[in-house]
Amino acid sequence: MGSPRRLLLVSNSTLRGGGYLGHCEQQVRSFFGQKVKRVLFIPYALHDRDAYAKTAREKFESLGYGLDSIHESSDPVAAVRKSEAIFIGGGNTFRLLKALYDNSLLQEIRKRVLEDGIPYMGSSAGTNVATISINTTNDMPIVYPPSLQALGLVPFNINPHYLDPDVNSTHMGETRAERILQYHEEPNTPPVLGLREGAMLLVEGDKATLQGVTGARLFLRYSILFSF
16 A cells, blocks of 8 residues: 655745745645645744744635644644644755754654655755755755754655756856766765756655646766656
């Protein structure tokens, strides 16, 4: 029997020309549907959690969903255990993962999603922590989580905000593709999905469907890659 997991992993929260989650409103409504009434928001990736929760709450209420922010709860573990859906927003991935460890939430979220089947939505950093590890994040390690191992809701890594090499650029540093290929020079490294801005991945059980309009690039070890 397959996993009951349902994930919506979004590359970015804001797309040029639109507001917060404006580019994926249709997918969010379809994903949470009518059964979900309230979403548990985890704002740990940003420093100002109150302001972040306000932004997320206004958006979700406009879509017809109530939103509770976990940082307002005196018992974060209990908040996850009673949640009917989870959304983890973007920001700094290292800060986010450290807070998940500090609050003993990784196992709790994993159980709710993989065993109980509640919907999980991530954006940017929230998408990063849904994967095997945060090794392929673009963020700076401004804090140090106990481990880079993340939720493991999917059996691969994601690089949100993926940028294709610009043939006209004069920048001499590594491209995003080169950095991911360097990661794959290490043994036992999983595939990496380079998720372009404007793209998102819908995971239902063992099936993953690419959504949005910009596509993605899949990197496998030994420099094999696919673009779609």
